Amino acid sequence: MNFSPVNICLLGVTGLVAVGFYGLLTTRNLIKVVIMLQILVKATVLGLITAGNKSGQLYLTQSMAITVIVADTIVAVIGMAFAIQIRRQVGTLDTNDLSSLRG
């Protein structure tokens, strides 16, 4: 494997996805959970740009990347709003304390 720009980007995508999912599974803090989701989204943005570069459709994937950023900002905002509301109502951001629904 050579260190061409495409390969470096692919390495970046894999690394970010790995970090994101590892973080999602291990962190207990709701704010960090939302940040991990954003890291995953950044991985896909990099992935889309790399895909556009490989297939020669860069203009297409760039516009997709911008749309993804906008759409996932909305998700991040709602996630943060839930986190704030949970902090107010439950008094904690720890996901371990959010386990009333089981079975």
Add this chain to the structure above:
Amino acid sequence: MTVPVWAWIIVLPLITSPLVYFIGHLGKSRGIFAQRTALLALAATWVAFVLAAQDLQLNGISRLMVGSISLKFDGLSLLLAMIAMVLGSFVVVFSGHYLANEDGQEKYYAMLVAMIGVMIGLGCTNDLFNLWIWFEAMAVTSYLLVAFYKDLPTSLEAGIKYLVQSAAGSVLVLLAIGLVVAETGVLNLDEIRQTAESSPALMAAGILFVIGYGVKTALVPLHTWLPDAHSQAPSGISAMLSGIVIEAGLIALLRSLSALSGVTTFWGPLLMGFGILNMVVGNLMALGQAQVKRMLAYSSLVHVGYMLIGLGIAFSMSDVIGAQGGFFHMFTHGLMKGLAFLAAGSMLYTLHISMGDHRPLLFDDLAGAAKRYPWAALTLSIALFSLAGLPPLAGFMSKWQIFVAGVDTHNGWIIAVVAFAALNSVFSLAYYAPLVNAVYRCEPSAIVLSGKRLPAVMKLPLMLMALGIIAIGIWPSLMNWLTEPAGTALLASLGG
């Protein structure tokens, strides 16, 4: 450029949704204003829907290019639009009393109308990335509706669980789209189908689509958000989530996988495998539940399993009967599960919510409810028996069509799968029957005796849906106009 009539069934709900919110803000009783506006918006959309359905029958599939995005209105779009409109209208009527004492009703109706429009749009798109946009918009509206009771810790917990799992799933879908673009360089589903060849990258993309959309479709083991979200949301939203949102995820999955149908023949068996897993896990989990809405939520897993088996038969055998059966079950499940959630919701309303109490509805609460609430009990029982697949109700007919399609393939494996599904269907009586038993044969519990009267407006959607279930059970060919184009559309997109 002339705008085809079907574009209006996407546009009308989307432009009226903010109007619902603002008009709801004008009056003192915000809920009533917002509800009436939402009903008007849906009535206008129904007119457009009828015209679009006629147009589809007369002139066939029609296409529209918006910029470089291609939209098309085919049988699958019609099916999804029909389920969304039917369920959405009943839920708006039902929610008037149910939410009467809550804050933020204008937001609820605005989001509900937007969700209906977004789901219809999801059915009409013919572009891989545009499909993701509609899917994400549907997810955003449903996050807010699930966590509608924003002061209840359980509701917030269900909301955040749903958001995190759903967002992680949508990231996987995006990665899959990236892989498809890298391999083929196009986003139009028809063009992908023509250019896609067997390659490891496209295999990986297909599997990522299954996992990503599978979160919303509640494929086991990606289903863990579902029982929480369905049980904590307001009952109208539970009906929407179970009756249409998970099915919309399934349609998105089918559209994406059918574009990759040339890559491998593995998709059909994969869908059937998930179908079996869903039936087994759903049945076993539903059996142990004490809460009515949680039991109904797990039973949704089982019914997604039946649909997956019908559609898996269509994928692996290019069998149009299997596809029609799967889509027929999608429609009847929307009616049955919608009715079950609304009937359970009407009891939850009279016994708990109207007293300002947000405890869940337990099986024991419903003991002897038939004596005091005969109509709610009757419609709930019709829904449950139809879900269990007892003739002559709608659920029997749609399951029957899937089983017949399976047996007709004369393939030993598929016949075994279908026989197993039939056994699961019988097994499901083990958790539906005790509830009917409790409602009819027990002495009324104290909580039932002290319950309020059920408002007539709430009974209306229940009775209409129950009538629909009985009518479709007796004349299943009533729905051919809906299921046949949908089956044909899926087969056409598989290249069969």
